[in-house]
Each structure stands twice: as C-alpha cells, then as structure tokens.
Amino acid sequence: MxxxxxxxxxxxxxxxxxxxxxxxxxxxxxxxxxxxxxxxxxxxxxxxxxxxxxxxxxxxxxxxxxxxxxxxxxxxxxxxxxxxxxxxxxxxxxxxxxxxxxxxxxxxxxxxxxxxxxxxxxxxxxxxxxxxxxxxxxxxxxxxxxxxxxxxxxxxxxxxxxxxxxxxxxxxxxxxxxxxxxxxxxxxxxxxxxxxxxxxxxxxxxxxxxxxxKYEALVVPVDTSETIFFNLPFNDTWDMPAPNSISGNLLKDAGYQYIYANLGEGANDNLVQSKEKVWLDAMNAKYWLIIANRPQGYSLADLKQEETIYKEFKAVKDKKVIFCNTGYSPYFTQGIIAPDEMLKELLEIKSQGVDYAGVYFRYLK
Structure with missing residues (x-):
C-alpha cells in the first residue's frame, strides 16, 4: 500500500x-x-x-x-x-x-x-x-x-x-x-x-x-488430523466463531483443522448450531477449545458434570480440552495486542502433556 x-x-x-x-x-x-x-x-x-x-x-x-x-x-x-x-x-x-x-x-x-x-x-x-x-x-x-x-x-x-x-x-x-x-x-x-x-x-x-x-514466523500449514471445535452451548444452541474470523484464523495459523472451516462466509456472523448437531460433529475431534469465564480451578470433572455426554468426546477422553479462563487470563485484554504470544501457546500445547499451562491456554485436567 x-x-x-x-x-x-x-x-x-x-x-x-x-x-x-x-x-x-x-x-x-x-x-x-x-x-x-x-x-x-x-x-x-x-x-x-x-x-x-x-x-x-x-x-x-x-x-x-x-x-x-x-x-x-x-x-x-x-x-x-x-x-x-x-x-x-x-x-x-x-x-x-x-x-x-x-x-x-x-x-x-x-x-x-x-x-x-x-x-x-x-x-x-x-x-x-x-x-x-x-x-x-x-x-x-x-x-x-x-x-x-x-x-x-x-x-x-x-x-x-x-x-x-x-x-x-x-x-x-x-x-x-x-x-x-x-x-x-x-x-x-x-x-x-x-x-x-x-x-x-x-x-x-x-x-x-x-x-x-513474530506472528508470521510462527504460522504453520493446517494439519487435517488436528481437528478442533470451539466453546460450550448455551441452552439448546451452540455458538462458534466463523472460520474467517479472528479466532478462526488464529487456529488456522496454528495448524488446526476447524471442523466447521467450510461453513459461514461472514467474519462476524457466529455459527449457530443445535447442541445435538455439535455432539455428532465434534464427538471425534482431536481437540476442544473452550474460551469461557469459569471459577478458578475449573477442571475436566467439572466439564463432564455440565453434560454427561461430554465424557464420550474424544478430546475429553484423551485430555485434549484446551481451556482459556477469561476471568483470570488476559485473553480479552493483553491478548488483543499479543497475537504472536497466543499463537505460540497454541502451537506449544499440541506437543505438551496435560500439565502444560501458558498465560492464555492450558489443558483441563
């Protein structure tokens, strides 16, 4: 320009x-x-x-x-x-x-x-x-x-x-x-x-x-085996970010395959699905990324208590639920001007065990 x-x-x-x-x-x-x-x-x-x-x-x-x-x-x-x-x-x-x-x-x-x-x-x-x-x-x-x-x-x-x-x-x-x-x-x-x-x-x-x-130096190609989906339902619907959105592109740049990558054209139009449809679509996804405000110490056991079906999800069984607690992490504050740091953590966490804990993301355990 x-x-x-x-x-x-x-x-x-x-x-x-x-x-x-x-x-x-x-x-x-x-x-x-x-x-x-x-x-x-x-x-x-x-x-x-x-x-x-x-x-x-x-x-x-x-x-x-x-x-x-x-x-x-x-x-x-x-x-x-x-x-x-x-x-x-x-x-x-x-x-x-x-x-x-x-x-x-x-x-x-x-x-x-x-x-x-x-x-x-x-x-x-x-x-x-x-x-x-x-x-x-x-x-x-x-x-x-x-x-x-x-x-x-x-x-x-x-x-x-x-x-x-x-x-x-x-x-x-x-x-x-x-x-x-x-x-x-x-x-x-x-x-x-x-x-x-x-x-x-x-x-x-x-x-x-x-x-x-720094951000561009970290970007990797999408690995189709690294499937992932977002967030939690509210009542009977499940909102997830559009693939061509800030969150969708952050995951893409970290090499994840968003399960709804081919849906939705509007960057700011969330994908709204019934929770039953997401249960079917996400059951075998390798990762589950939850960005939510929860009590400090929120655990995998707490997640399973919210819906009994969650224990059947592959990401839950394999302890691959990536969690960002917005009540305690700077995701919506410092993270806005630190996309390179968030991208780095999303790359690192894939090769780390359940004890991994970054500034923005950690595994539920």
Whole structure:
C-alpha cells in the first residue's frame, strides 16, 4: 500500500456543518508515516486538500462510517475539532484501553465501561490509582458521568455511535470497530489508529512491525488430523466463531483443522448450531477449545458434570480440552495486542502433556 507522509492537523468531521469555527483550533499532529497493511476496517484516502482516515463496517448486515480528516492546508469548510494533543479519553470498551496502554498513554483515560469485569491485574490497579470513572449504567453509557469527566473524545462501538444523546450534550465520539477484523494481525494493526489519535504513530508502527514479524514466523500449514471445535452451548444452541474470523484464523495459523472451516462466509456472523448437531460433529475431534469465564480451578470433572455426554468426546477422553479462563487470563485484554504470544501457546500445547499451562491456554485436567 502506498506510504502516506503527513504532518497535519487532527479533526473530527462533523455530521452537520457548524456555523463558525471553534476558537480553539487543533495543534499540529506530526505523523511520520502511515502504512495500513492488513487491517480492513479503516483506511486512508487522499484528496487535493486533505487526507481522510475512514472507519467503516466490515459486515453487510450493519453499515456505518466515521472519519478523521487531516487538512493539508487551511480549509474554508468548518470542521468540529478534536483538541490535540488529546488529554482526556473515555472508552466504551476495555479493548480500547489495551491499545492506549501499549502506547504508554493510560494516564489519559478518565472513564471506561465495564471496568468491574476486567481482570484485577496491574493495569486495573493503575486505573484505580488514577481514579478512572466507571461510565456504564444498565448497559449503556451514563451521560452524567461522562459530562463530569469532560473527555476530549469518547471512543465508542457502532451500536452507540449514532445516538443523539452525545450530540445534544456536546460529547464528541469516535467510532472504533477493531473487533470486526477477520485476522489477529488485522485487529492488532488498529494500534496505528490509536497512534494517530495519541500522536504516537512511530511507536505504533514499531509495535505492529515487531509483533507481526513474530506472528508470521510462527504460522504453520493446517494439519487435517488436528481437528478442533470451539466453546460450550448455551441452552439448546451452540455458538462458534466463523472460520474467517479472528479466532478462526488464529487456529488456522496454528495448524488446526476447524471442523466447521467450510461453513459461514461472514467474519462476524457466529455459527449457530443445535447442541445435538455439535455432539455428532465434534464427538471425534482431536481437540476442544473452550474460551469461557469459569471459577478458578475449573477442571475436566467439572466439564463432564455440565453434560454427561461430554465424557464420550474424544478430546475429553484423551485430555485434549484446551481451556482459556477469561476471568483470570488476559485473553480479552493483553491478548488483543499479543497475537504472536497466543499463537505460540497454541502451537506449544499440541506437543505438551496435560500439565502444560501458558498465560492464555492450558489443558483441563
């Protein structure tokens, strides 16, 4: 992709033109180079007067678009500006926080949703010591708490983005949809998006380059004998990730043969099966990967108690149930920017015994 050299002012395009420019114009944001390699959810388009970074949907079922504009020169058309450098950020998701933390800008986070569900690790302790506010209330952002921390920008998911609630109280939002990427490296490359936002583009590019180099060096061809399936049922249905998804491609790159590799085209459309069908399809799979929140010490015996039929599964009999306890591992936090480490563990565990225990994955025993 064409290398784009820019040293420009950071602006957020207003949905409607404002009547006059804001008094506080943005400072200049030096960006040495932007080269989007594998991410599909954002890209950069050049016009005569601007560079525009466009954030867009990767799902045909749900369309959205947002953009950041970097003027090459003074523009006559007014824009609603993000103050740069950005000093106060609110995040709808802890995944946003992980990118920000990797760029050493955690001190700028003033509010976050669902903080109570985060692992109680060192990052959580930093948030507590910084008196970061929990901005979630009954499943949606609490306007009063947002106004109290007066963020320069509120990073949101698409389902909150078009809410008039934020516009009415002048809370500036920016869409982030890294979770819709189809590959681990595609999601990782969103660190460049955050690098632009935080004036840390060079650092972001360095992190991506190093992590992607390590990841690509580990990728192996699929071994059709290494069959695997995902997760656990909920009531009478069994949801698994689509094969062309972050999780599906992570397993593929580790050489596993996903039993539903030929089903589902949409990257973000989970495969929903009846649990009876999965029992039949997965009974003889060599591995079973469970990514779930369970009590510490969750065991193979606990799994068998959930459904008596599980004891008939080959993966259970052979003690090849790979488990990621999301309540205690950093799978949904640090793992987002460490796909190389997760890939390494998924490769290692195949040749290890039941006592193998990585940061992300272990065998149930």
């Amino acid at each position: 064409k290398l784009i050299l820019i040293s420009l002012m950071l602006c957020l395009v207003a949905c409607q033109p404002v009547q006059k420019k804001e008094e506080n114009s943005s400072a200049y944001l030096p960006i040495s180079a932007i080269n989007i390699e594998v991410a599909k959810g954002f890209n950069i388009v050049e016009t005569d007067s601007t560079f525009k970074m466009i954030i867009h949907s990767l799902s045909p079922k749900y369309q959205f678009e947002d953009s950041l504009v970097f003027p090459k020169k003074s523009l006559k058309k007014p824009f609603k500006h993000l103050i740069n450098p950005i000093e106060r950020i609110a995040c709808q998701s802890s995944t946003h926080l992980i990118f920000i933390n990797a760029l050493n800008n955690t001190q700028k986070v003033k509010g976050i949703s669902e903080m109570q569900y985060m692992p109680k690790d060192s990052l959580y302790q930093v948030l507590e010591s910084n008196h970061v506010v929990e901005i979630n209330k009954n499943g949606e952002a609490n306007i009063e708490k947002l106004l109290a921390i007066h963020p320069d920008v509120f990073l949101v998911y698409p389902f909150e983005w078009q809410s008039d609630r934020f516009k009415k109280v002048n809370i500036k939002t920016l869409l982030v949809s890294e979770y819709m990427e189809t590959t681990p490296l595609g999601r990782l490359e969103w660190i460049k998006f955050f690098g632009i936002l935080l004036n840390e583009s060079e650092k972001a590019a360095t992190i991506f380059k190093e992590k992607s180099r």
